[in-house]
Amino acid sequence: MSYRKQQRYRTCRGRCGQRRRRFRKTGVRLPAVIIGTVLILILCGRVILTGGIGGITGQAAESQAVETVASPDTSSGQQDSRAARSHQLKNAQEQEWNLLLVNPWNPMPENYEPELTYLRNGQAVDSRCYPELQQMMDDCRAAGFDPLICASYRTMEKQEALFEDKEARLIREGCPENEVEAEAAKVVAYPGTSEHQLGLALDIVDVSYQQLDTEQENTPVQQWLMKNSWKYGFVLRYPTDKSDITGIIYEPWHYRYVGKEAAAEMYENKLCLEEYLGIN
Ligand SMILES: [Zn+2]
Incomplete structure (x- = not known):
């Protein structure tokens, strides 16, 4: 997963966590609690789904990258191989400015x-x-x-x-x-x-x-x-x-x-x- 995707994923999970905490703190009467619970379930479902989609997309991108990098020379030409290597380099490059x-x-x-x-x-x-x-x-x-x-x-x-x-x-x-x-x-x-x-x-x-x-x-x-x-x-x-x-x-x-x-x-x-x- 790229650094940016990781950041996006973390941000999304962070927001979801905040929303859930806020709901737990809310104190209201019984009918409101039932309606509230249903609403919360719907909302949480959406929140979890949204987070899930982000996560899955990130994982798919990551596994795709690993796969591409793992077999650069066997079925691809030199161009593909270089593209795969350049992809592999991106994360490492964020740390080593001199290289x-x-x-x-x-x-x-x-x-x-x-x-x-x-x-x-x-x-x-x-x-x-x-x-x-x-x-x-x-x-x-x-x-x-x-x-x-x-x-x-x-x-x-x-x-x-x-x-x-x-x-x-x-x-x-x-x-x-x-x-x-x-x-x-x-x-x-x-x-x-x-x-x-x-x-x-x-x-x-x-x-x-x-x-x-x-x-x-x-x-x-x-x-x-x-x-x-x-x-x-x-x-x-x-x-x-x-x-x-x-x-x-x-x-x-x-x-x-x-x-x-x-x-x-x-x-x-x-x-x-x-x-x-x-x-x-
Ligand atoms: Zn020069």
Whole structure:
């Protein structure tokens, strides 16, 4: 049963309990007691039925979810399997903010709004990862390098605008209309599926080379970050050999905060976030 359904179910049961208690406290004469009793029975019947329906629906949804998750790979295709896993993830994700998975198959949680800390250059990140980010940037500079954060938190509106810009450019270049969306999604994450919307992802480049292409991996800043970012809880989120799993091309500039413990394990065992969470 999903967290929201549980809450709804609890609320319903709570209300039913209140109604019954109120009836017990009422003191009235005999005829009124008989009429009252009949009314109470009718009302209680409705109340219990209403509660019951909510409960049954919740249980059915729960058992359905368990069933779906239990046999994701046998009769379904990869898409179904991923959908089942994304369903399985939802509850766990409510607890572990630093491990929230957002990728082409797992969109942002609804109404997710991180508390932000703004950086001097106008960029913003989830406040919970700010101290470690600051430390990482300070240490990178102290080591003699020149890192620059060129992208960080994005609102849904910003991601939509980026996506629409990409679509408009493709149309101008003559891309067939029925392929525009899919083509745009290869380069810009579909709104709601960009990690940048979490406030936990950063694009960091070397000041001496600011192109977002594979050459970025050879810059001194990337060499340092790839070797050290895990110590601060950040991982290179889209490694070159994990595109099939992450759904995103190699991006030797995109770092994601996952917390020090997870980052250390992912770095040591060469795991991407999907593999770490066991859903690749
Ligand atoms: Zn990025």
